[in-house]
Amino acid sequence: MATYDLTPRIAPNLDRHLVFPLLEFLQERRLYEDEEILKSKIELLNKTNMVDYAMDIHKSLYHTEDVPQDMVDRRVEVVARLKSLEEAAAPLVAFLQNPNAVQELRADKLYNLQMLNERYQIGTDQIEALYQYAKFQFECGNYSGAADYLYQYRALCTNSERSLSALWGKLAAEILMQNWDISLEELNRLKEIIDSKSFASPMNQVQNRIWLMHWSLFIFFNHDNGRTQIIDLFNQDKYLNAIQTSAPHLLRYLATAFIVNKRRRPQFKDFIKVIQQEQHSYKDPITEFLACVYVNYDFDGAQKKMRECEEVILNDPFLGKRVEEGNFSTVPLRDEFLENARLFIFETYCRIHQRIDMGVLAEKLNLNYEEAERWIVNLIRSSKLDAKIDSQSGTVVMEPNYPNVYEQLIDHTKALSGRTYKLVSQLLEQAQAQPAR
Secondary structure: OHHHOOHHHHHHHOOHHHHHHHHHHHHHHOOOOHHHHHHHHHHHHOOOOOHHHHHHHHHHHHOOOOOOHHHHHHHHHHHHHHHHHHHHHHHHHHHHOOHHHHOOOOOOHHHHHHHHHHHHOOOHHHHHHHHHHHHHHHHOOOHHHHHHHHHHHHHHOOOHHHHHHHHHHHHHHHHHOOOHHHHHHHHHHHHHHHHOOOOOOHHHHHHHHHHHHHHHHHHHOOOOOHHHHHHHHHOOHHHHHHHHHHOHHHHHHHHHHHHHOOOOOOOHHHHHHHHHHHHHOOOOHHHHHHHHHHOOOOHHHHHHHHHHHHHHHHOOOOOOOOEEEOOEEEOHHHHHHHHHHHHHHHHHHHHHOOEEEHHHHHHHOOOOHHHHHHHHHHHHHHHOOOEEEEOOOOEEEEOOOOOOHHHHHHHHHHHHHHHHHHHHHHHHHHHHHOOOO
16 A cells, blocks of 8 residues: 555655654555665754654664764764753743743734843843744644744834744644644635735745645644644635645545535535546545546446555554554544545435445445445435335435426526636636736
8 A cells, every 4th residue: 555655745745844753654554665664764863953853762772772973062062062052042932931021022023122121131132032942842742832922022023024934933843732723724814825915925925725634634633623624725716726736645635525515515516527527637536536426427436446445544644543443443534534435425326326236335335235224224214315225126316306496597597606706706806817907
């Protein structure tokens, strides 16, 4: 299953600290040799300040208690640098630890700078030192301290580029601490800045969107409402264009979100067209499953892909999260995916056929006869499906469902309204972008 591992594509778009959870997952799943994973970890750690962790991994990799002298020297250097930065940031850190003093801060950053300078002799040098101290704490693996200091730094910083960098750092720290609610807030804050018209160049904007989508995978597949929000973000035109242009592998996660989402989205049909268009640049069992069901109507192919999808999910760091239930562990997303995938096959197959042999249907759904019968009975009850089971002939009989003309008219009108709104928005953006004459 290493063939379908997206870590080599995803890792270059992440902060190196965010790559560690991915490597931990791959090591647990044994997709690669232990030695290969440990070497990758050391390579990542060499460019951080987590020297003690690097030493521990070196001992595990080479089965020794000795570590290279350059690691020992690096540790001394890191400790000295940390002490130096701590001293430089000390006046501002002391101020921030005083609740009464912090209450004096206002939303007006220029007022804050003047007040800090006049009353506490804290100037731009100390504020810059706080940023460097926070960044160093992050590199040492102290994500909690880094998040706190970066938050305070952004309240004082007047440099928009440095403030953006601090926000990326704060987001990474919150993700690594698994604070999913706060992470989502920071993600939305970052998205708002990236999507603003004043943000850098268009190329830079696209690159930042690609980074944002990769980082968001940690949040969306852990937050309670994440699978809905990933559709809201990734399926926006400007983000979907960035995916198609530079990161088509992200289609796996958007496809999964569409499949496991309980409420079928109106954008789903348009997304199927994207899957069809991008088959030449990216495909895996999950995207191919959708193509089999909705493009090629290849139900035998969909059945095979469904088995492969299960393996892909189990071995994907974002999709294969395990939950302990008593003495057993399960992968909730895998179970939801398979249930909904069967429903997709069933719905599409029933649209084409009016009378369906139960044995054939069981085979298409990867179930035995009794399981298929039970599953269809439950589905008919829960979804009010216009179908009935003929036990004597062993078939499912679909009742004809003629489309309501008025509903079709309403759907087409809604689609026309959406396209008109999008066109007007684009014209307004172009008009605002043109210089006044």
